[in-house]
Amino acid sequence: MLVLSRKKNESIHIAGNIKVTVLDVSGDIIKLGIDAPKNIEIYRSEVFQAIQAENQQAASSKTDINQLSKLLSTITEDLKKSNT
Known part of the structure; x- marks a missing residue:
């Protein structure tokens, strides 16, 4: 498993067409935004x-x-x- 540290508003890119962004961190809750093609099931x-x-x-x-x-x-x- 790859483990990455990201701060609010920082992103990672997966396979060139998927972007995961940390939108908010509040206590032990992290909100992620995922930008991916519609044919990718999430x-x-x-x-x-x-x-x-x-x-x-x-x-x-x-x-x-x-x-x-x-x-x-x-x-x-x-x-x-x-x-x-």
Whole structure:
């Protein structure tokens, strides 16, 4: 992890198109301004972690649906065989 010290109104640049500026420091609260292209997604850490958890849950649900679909296909084939 890169650790930098910045004072109020000082900035850092990331990848040439993202600028992070310290807007205010009040006690243990720091306000940052982020200037980045609209296609760059920016999330607070807790929001990003919640999105990741939702994505993992959705991916596991998709696997469950695929397993159910295969099971249904097998049952359907067995029923067709038993009817002939």
